[in-house]
Amino acid sequence: QVQLVESGGGFVQPGGSLRLSCAASGFTLGDYVIGWFRQAPGKEREGVSCIGASDGRTYYKESVTGRFTISRDNAKSTVYLQMNSLEAEDTGVYDCAAEVLLDPLFDSLTVQGMCIGTLAPDYWGQGSQVTVSS
Secondary structure (H helix, E strand, C coil): CCEEEEECCEEECCCCCEEEEEEEECCCHHHEEEEEEEECCCCCCEEEEEECCCCCCEEECHHHCCCEEEEEEHHHCEEEEEECCCCHHHCEEEEEEEEECCCHHHHHHHHHHHHHCCCCCCEECCCEEEEECC
16 A cells, blocks of 8 residues: 655744655565655645655745755655744644656656646655744
């Protein structure tokens, strides 16, 4: 059974940090591009950061560049999102998602396509709430 389980969300004051984890089971994480998405109240879901399967290349939404870092540990079947200098605008439900990489040559295109919404992920997690407020 394929599962993506997020953890690490919570309540934090502006300027604080959180680290989200996405634990995968039921498939080989190394064969998949992984992305973090978020949905704020009343807004559409948006891609925050994605990481490639073959060479670990990354993509970040402009507003989180320099503050968020995505990484993966295939041996632990886990992807992380380190979030620093959090702002109120970062509040939302954070989901991780996985899309199979059919050919390593397409890693870069898959990473970008997944994060900007032109490619639909194969699997989704259940979401983790992040609230940034004073």
